[in-house]
Amino acid sequence: MSQQAAAASYPTKGRVLVVDDDAPLAEMLSIVLRQEGFDSRVVGRGDAALAEFRDYRPDVVLLDLMLPGRDGIDVCKDIRAESGVPIVMLTAKSDTVDVVVGLESGADDYVVKPFKPKELVARIRARVRRSDAVPSETLSIRDLSIDVAGHSVTRDGEEIPLTPLEFDLLLALARKPWQVFTRQVLLEEVWGYQHAADTRLVNVHVQRLRSKIEHDPEHPEIVVTVRGVGYKAGSGS
Amino acid sequence: MILAYIRRALTFWRRSIQARVVMSTVVLTAVVISAVGWLLLQQTRDGLVRHRVDVVLSEVNAEMYETRNRLASASGTEVNVSKQQRDLVDPIIESGESRGFYVVLAGPEGNDVPLSVGGGMYSGGLDVSSVPAALERHFDAVNRSTAWTYTSIVHTDDAGRTTEVPGVIVGSQVQLPADGQTYTLYYLFPLTDEQETLGLVTRALLTAAGLLIALVAGITWLVTRQVVTPVRMARRVAERLAAGRLQERLRVSGEDDLARLALSFNQMATNLQRQIRQLEELSWVQRRFVSDVSHELRTPLTTVRMASDVLHDARGQFDPVTARAAELLQVELDRFETLLVDLLEISRFDAGAVVLDLEDVDLTDIAHRVVDAAQPIADQRGVKVVVEHPDAPVRAEVDVRRVERILRNLVSNAIDHAYPDADQPVSIRLASDEHAAAVTVRDHGVGLAPGESAMVFNRFWRSDPARARTSGGTGLGLAIALEDALLHGGWLQAWGRSGRGAQFRLTLPRYAGGPLRHSPLHLAPALANVAEDVPEPDDEETSGVTT
Numbered sequence: 001m002s003q004q005a006a007a008a009s010y011p012t013k014g015r016v017l018v019v020d021d022d023a024p025l026a027e028m029l030s031i032v033l034r035q036e037g038f039d040s041r042v043v044g045r046g047d048a049a050l051a052e053f054r055d056y057r058p059d060v061v062l063l064d065l066m067l068p069g070r071d072g073i074d075v076c077k078d079i080r081a082e083s084g085v086p087i088v089m090l091t092a093k094s095d096t097v098d099v100v101v102g103l104e105s106g107a108d109d110y111v112v113k114p115f116k117p118k119e120l121v122a123r124i125r126a127r128v129r130r131s132d133a134v135p136s137e138t139l140s141i142r143d144l145s146i147d148v149a150g151h152s153v154t155r156d157g158e159e160i161p162l163t164p165l166e167f168d169l170l171l172a173l174a175r176k177p178w179q180v181f182t183r184q185v186l187l188e189e190v191w192g193y194q195h196a197a198d199t200r201l202v203n204v205h206v207q208r209l210r211s212k213i214e215h216d217p218e219h220p221e222i223v224v225t226v227r228g229v230g231y232k233a234g235s236g237s
Numbered sequence: 238m239i240l241a242y243i244r245r246a247l248t249f250w251r252r253s254i255q256a257r258v259v260m261s262t263v264v265l266t267a268v269v270i271s272a273v274g275w276l277l278l279q280q281t282r283d284g285l286v287r288h289r290v291d292v293v294l295s296e297v298n299a300e301m302y303e304t305r306n307r308l309a310s311a312s313g314t315e316v317n318v319s320k321q322q323r324d325l326v327d328p329i330i331e332s333g334e335s336r337g338f339y340v341v342l343a344g345p346e347g348n349d350v351p352l353s354v355g356g357g358m359y360s361g362g363l364d365v366s367s368v369p370a371a372l373e374r375h376f377d378a379v380n381r382s383t384a385w386t387y388t389s390i391v392h393t394d395d396a397g398r399t400t401e402v403p404g405v406i407v408g409s410q411v412q413l414p415a416d417g418q419t420y421t422l423y424y425l426f427p428l429t430d431e432q433e434t435l436g437l438v439t440r441a442l443l444t445a446a447g448l449l450i451a452l453v454a455g456i457t458w459l460v461t462r463q464v465v466t467p468v469r470m471a472r473r474v475a476e477r478l479a480a481g482r483l484q485e486r487l488r489v490s491g492e493d494d495l496a497r498l499a500l501s502f503n504q505m506a507t508n509l510q511r512q513i514r515q516l517e518e519l520s521w522v523q524r525r526f527v528s529d530v531s532h533e534l535r536t537p538l539t540t541v542r543m544a545s546d547v548l549h550d551a552r553g554q555f556d557p558v559t560a561r562a563a564e565l566l567q568v569e570l571d572r573f574e575t576l577l578v579d580l581l582e583i584s585r586f587d588a589g590a591v592v593l594d595l596e597d598v599d600l601t602d603i604a605h606r607v608v609d610a611a612q613p614i615a616d617q618r619g620v621k622v623v624v625e626h627p628d629a630p631v632r633a634e635v636d637v638r639r640v641e642r643i644l645r646n647l648v649s650n651a652i653d654h655a656y657p658d659a660d661q662p663v664s665i666r667l668a669s670d671e672h673a674a675a676v677t678v679r680d681h682g683v684g685l686a687p688g689e690s691a692m693v694f695n696r697f698w699r700s701d702p703a704r705a706r707t708s709g710g711t712g713l714g715l716a717i718a719l720e721d722a723l724l725h726g727g728w729l730q731a732w733g734r735s736g737r738g739a740q741f742r743l744t745l746p747r748y749a750g751g752p753l754r755h756s757p758l759h760l761a762p763a764l765a766n767v768a769e770d771v772p773e774p775d776d777e778e779t780s781g782v783t784t
Binding site: 022182199200 | 535536537538539540541542543544546547574577594596597598602606610632637638
């Protein structure tokens, strides 16, 4: 592919894998992404997505939910099973069930068609911007220790695998353990939304994060719900 | 305690047909049986007494005949009155003792000496008051015919016990040859036997009546039970059907009227079930269609949208005409998109395919967020927007996305309709009590003509066709807002006066689905200059909303 050749010749802001069966839309996405300085590759079938993902090693995956060959939800699970790479869903349906199922299967964020190109690019940027250099710092929250520069969370010296988004979410809470974060604030700090967005994003990802770091996800101690307000880091040792 | 018991009994009475039918049948039967029994008893008594009187009279006649004969055969030389009296009375008393009657000899008549004063001769133990005064008066004169009447005989036996029994008294006069005076002989016959017979008959009748009533009550209970039981079953099944268990049916047994009722009932249930299934299917197809259309339309629209964006960004390199075309394309695409989104939202409401995602939040936060977002447009139009809220949070359990959409709609509407560069700001007020939270959005713009406050929520309704499309709304905003409010179990109402602006009030229950009776804020603004011609702000006056 010519795009791949171009990507090799000069540095880009990131690589985006576009998984969408609608050829005109996929092509348009490539054009817009190239204008914004991203390298991209297009896959038209769900069953070919995982192989292409392994081959291309993208920084972000744009994933349509309705795909031939293999359902977008399943593709999302496949990718998430072997990588924490940010996944942004492209969905035509903003109905509760679709979006929540997508988020629960591992997607970090979603955009509803028809979206504005700038909106999509903002979502992608928000997901890849983490590569900025961060000072070496270690935080601890209860029995977890967070290595900010190394992007790792350990408990008793054992690393807990978190996706970058989950890491960001935990970090945001751990940096200010005295503060209660509303869902809106978390959407701004972690997802990079400027305006009001879907608070279900926060709910679903807090659940996912809890299932990885809590001793008993039914009775969370690290990410605590503050009824009617939002979430905060669990206090105490 | 007692009251509760009475109330329970009354409720049972009201609810149970069976109880009422059994009760009324029993009462009616009792009345009829009492009447018949009373009549029967009366007849029996009359018959018994008449017969006894007949016997008594013939007995007395025979006795008198014998007595007169004896007197006539007595020697006419006897002058000792009291001895002759003795001779007259003693045999009669004797025969009375053996045959069970009492005798009183009174007289001589014409002296007006009442019997009670003394002077009479009578059977031992008899109380002379047993002779009724009326009969005594009858025999006060001489040559009176034999007469009889009922009386009550008072008698003291040898042991000193006084008894009082009903009886018949017959009086007849004789002339004593010794003094030529007339004396009256009273014969008192007790009716003890008749009384006993009557008592027996009465007891038999009462027993029969009691048994009959019990029988009638039992039969009625059984019969009504046969009718009421299927009715009660039908009621239970109908209740279950109403509760949504459409597969419930009545058991049909036999071919009688009740079985046919059950059959028709089941037929009705089956038809209902089928129709409901059909409707459900239709609604499902509709929902599916909306969802498909949504997906099919959105993908190409996204491509067009992006293409238009690319052209729009590059319009600087085009000639002026092409650049303008790219601009128009962009603007109209925006409108197309909003319209599509609104249409899909409305059709989702119509299909009943919307679900609330509830969260307990402070509405003040939402109001501030909406106002902040609307600030650029407000500045552009020179409209000030202020939020007035109480210090305490205005909490309610709501779907944040939907409530934010309602407020966004109301606020942008208010900004659109406010006079540009006006002194009076668009004001958003919040208030709450323990049952409800309310937000009003007030503008001082063109306002609403009479009757329009009910129409603003209609789809594609525009207040003034001439100035219609300046605001760029789709005409669906308020319709969607109303649906959103109703979905929460809340109200969305409008107030307006021509040239004096409008006010919209959103009222939401404190907890979703909770009852809503009044709003913490008035629908009509409480300003002196508008209050004059505004009817008293009243919560009953809910314009344009069917809650």
